[in-house]
Amino acid sequence: MASETNETREKSLNFLEEIIEESIAGGETRIQTRFPPEPNGYLHIGHAKSICINFGLAKKYGGKCNLRFDDTNPVKEDVEYVDSIKRDIQWLGFQWELERYASDYFDQLYEWAVVLIKKGLAYVDDQTQDEIRENRGTVSVPGTPSPWRDRSVEENLDLFTRMKNGEFPDGAKVLRAKIDMAHPNMLFRDPIMYRIIHAEHHRTGDKWCIYPMYDYAHGQSDSIERITHSICTLEFDVHRPLYDWFIQALDIFPSHQYEFARLNLTYTMMSKRKLLKLVQEGAVMGWDDPRMPTICALRRKGYTPASVRNFAEMVGVAKRDNVIDLGKLEYCVREDLNRVAQRRMAVLNPLKVVITNYEDDKTELFTAINNPEDEAAGTRQVPFSKVIWIERDDFMENPPKKFFRLSPGGEVRLRYSYLIKCEEVVKDEGGNITELRCTYDPMSGGGSSSDGRRVKGVIHWVSAADAVEAEIRLFNPLFTKEDPDDVAEGQTWEDNLNPESMIKITGYLEPSLRDIPVGRAVQFERVGYFCPDTDSTPGHLVFNRTVTLKDSWAKINK
Known part of the structure; x- marks a missing residue:
């Protein structure tokens, strides 16, 4: 033995x-x-x-x-x-x-x-x-x-x-x-x-x-x-x-x-000279731009020290040069953040929901779990009111089988709170859905319903009256090719820059996100991991996407 x-x-x-x-x-x-x-x-x-x-x-x-x-x-x-x-x-x-x-x-x-x-x-x-x-x-x-x-x-x-x-x-x-x-x-x-x-x-x-x-x-x-x-x-x-x-x-x-062997990552440029050129020409916001491979950029993006150390251990020490899939680094980030990051609710592609049988001026507080992986993380209070935001993708007017979210006449549970049922779909003159009118079951708060029925779908939401509006920066790889130096004749590595490496949108966040320290990543439930950016001010919050919940972009690009 x-x-x-x-x-x-x-x-x-x-x-x-x-x-x-x-x-x-x-x-x-x-x-x-x-x-x-x-x-x-x-x-x-x-x-x-x-x-x-x-x-x-x-x-x-x-x-x-x-x-x-x-x-x-x-x-x-x-x-x-x-x-x-x-x-x-x-x-x-x-x-x-x-x-x-x-x-x-x-x-x-x-x-x-x-x-x-x-x-x-x-x-x-x-x-x-x-x-x-x-x-x-x-x-x-x-x-x-x-x-x-x-x-x-x-x-x-x-x-x-x-x-x-x-x-x-x-x-x-x-x-x-x-x-x-x-x-x-x-x-x-x-x-x-x-x-x-x-x-x-x-x-x-x-x-x-x-x-x-x-x-x-x-x-x-x-x-x-x-x-x-x-x-x-x-x-x-x-x-x-x-x-x-x-x-x-x-x-x-x-x-x-x-x-x-030195570390080489897919979709990543390590040349100090070329990184300097990106900074000098304004292709990125600076050395700490979250799309850059610099350590200060990883920190700004919300990566944890433990995730970087775990990644270094995962790739090991080799004698021959090789290229490591960027997905492995992101995997290490997800694994660590899943363990340590607190959960919050945020809606990034909002659809307005009016709960018609809820009192106009009423606000309730529901208890939400901060991290199911960490009992010591405790709980927080989340406000609920008559008008809420939900993700637009959580509603389908003509849903396929096994669509367990909201649809006309269908029911879904709002995480931590009530069951709601879609009664009416409101559209604009162009046929675009602008609002859902729903009813709620007053007896379903806390996870039970008045008649004991079970609903498979659970979606996140944010109270419109209490929501914090924020600029959300969705980051993707800085380059479109695994090897940024792989160029056709007459092109340069700069032709491989990804025009969609940063997408800015407006999101609505639960109010507790106003107090999250800059650089500390949290999980937007069902969406991904995000952290407040150094560009944030009291009147204008900015959140960076640290990493998605799943390695979706790598599959798409391959």
């Missing part, structure tokens, strides 16, 4: 967990990971998976996870992004051990660059970026060595010092590692370590005018923090040999990099 248990446990481990357990079995006494975002944009759902992996592995194995900002390009970075990243990580439910920045290590990185120059493993190159690119060669053609590749150590040290001191303009010189211009891995063909950028850094001000490249700074920053498992997405696997080369050349703490 024990062996079966162990075998089951082994099968449940992902490959990163297997690596860590092998490290522990080999004598590793501490596990240290890090999450290293660039502060040049907002995090998206792919980053959320990486956050869950890095922080989750540290937690599982009793280790620690640092937050380290890769702030090596002052031109693109901003404190706004730093703050948003920290907010997103904490919203997901994680807390870092140490908050660090690559800029914390600029002095050390500079000293190590000097060490490499002295070892003959780095040199100052006067070529332009275009010349360096042209002379790098191709996969099948070796690169051409720089004319300045064989400068003396003394000359390189002098020029590098002068680069640091600001004597040269942007682009005039770079520091390159001296490795192998014929190496099959293109990244080994004398990669750039430092470039000149005369720009103020958000943390170091104007102290530096040379900044390290990612491939030079990343591994050494890991080493300084004594990271045991540097976990990156799969596109960095080709960078790993260079990561190891710098560490070995400097003879410093041997951090090691491991790669997992």
Whole structure:
């Protein structure tokens, strides 16, 4: 039995967990990971998976996870992004051990660059970026060595010092590692370590005018923090040999990099550059537009941290890139909201119902359950009056068999309250139904009827006199194709934008919805999950559709 248990446990481990357990079995006494975002944009759902992996592995194995900002390009970075990243990580439910920045290590990185120059493993190159690119060669053609590749150590040290001191303009010189211009891995063909950028850094001000490249700074920053498992997405696997080369050349703490498949979602664009274009061109309302894949957008839309964490666990950790159905993310959101979200009644496609035998000025309060999945959620009082709104789809003039909602001469129960019977259908001159006139059974309140008859249909409603009018935003996928980059000749990915990704309608809500906090999703009974938007004001409520009750759009589009 024990062996079966162990075998089951082994099968449940992902490959990163297997690596860590092998490290522990080999004598590793501490596990240290890090999450290293660039502060040049907002995090998206792919980053959320990486956050869950890095922080989750540290937690599982009793280790620690640092937050380290890769702030090596002052031109693109901003404190706004730093703050948003920290907010997103904490919203997901994680807390870092140490908050660090690559800029914390600029002095050390500079000293190590000097060490490499002295070892003959780095040199100052006067070529332009275009010349360096042209002379790098191709996969099948070796690169051409720089004319300045064989400068003396003394000359390189002098020029590098002068680069640091600001004597040269942007682009005039770079520091390159001296490795192998014929190496099959293109990244080994004398990669750039430092470039000149005369720009103020958000943390170091104007102290530096040379900044390290990612491939030079990343591994050494890991080493300084004594990271045991540097976990990156799969596109960095080709960078790993260079990561190891710098560490070995400097003879410093041997951090090691491991790669997992990045998260790709159907109907979703993850390119930071393309997302920025959507924002700049006004195709969306901003980085936190609920149609965007950013974490701040998911939060605004009403997603819960638990649902995102559950999704990351569901998709798992793979070694090969794949595309995950967006429906899986929405499934996780539904599952969590079904458990935690309170229920409310709202009518989004209203049809007026007048209850003719109900007193004109009378208002009653009925007790409604807040969440049948959670007894502790309690109940609330819902007002009822002579005129109510119901969903237009809950009435059919000529219903088919097994239509258990309202029809002429038919009865239906109003949720939590009375049975009503449709006596008359009122139409306008164009034949459109404008109103139903019904009677109610005064003895049927609370779930029973005067003669003991049973009615199958139960529909939701809102008292017209007490209803809160609100703008309802119905969100659909931002793109019409599973792969937004799948375009016909002469088209661009922007041609795949969904013109119906946001539909605005007016809905009528029960009065308790006026007090729901912004961002907290509730279930509109029989309709879907919705939450108040940040655009809401006391005089104008706005609700976003978080997710439908069922995965209807995916079936339609397929």
